[in-house]
Amino acid sequence: MTFRRLNQKYLAPGAQSLMIFGIVSLCQPWSLFLHQNGLMLTLIGLIAFIVTSKIPPEPEEVQDHDEDVL
Numbered sequence: 097m098t099f100r101r102l103n104q105k106y107l108a109p110g111a112q113s114l115m116i117f118g119i120v121s122l123c124q125p126w127s128l129f130l131h132q133n134g135l136m137l138t139l140i141g142l143i144a145f146i147v148t149s150k151i152p153p154e155p156e157e158v159q160d161h162d163e164d165v166l
Contacts, residue, residue, distance in 0.1 A: 100154045108148040114141030 097105075118138030121130040 098154060100151060103148055103151045104153055108145065111141050111144035111148050114138075115145060117141070 115138055118134050118136075118141055121127075121134030121137055123134075124130060
């Protein structure tokens with residue numbers, strides 16, 4: 097697995113999930129630890145998402161259809 101596929105499959109969705117978890121941590125009333133660190137989790141997720149979104153996906157392989165015609 098190349099880094100670009102790893103990025104698309106795990107890193108970018110993980111960064112999005114971390115942002116969502118940070119927002120939920122800020123809004124929940126049960127855990128003071130999560131509430132105190134929710135903003136940091138959201139910012140780390142945001143920075144990770146900015147970095148992972150700048151990595152382009154792998155280029156798709158172009159198949160030569162001229163051989164199929166003959």
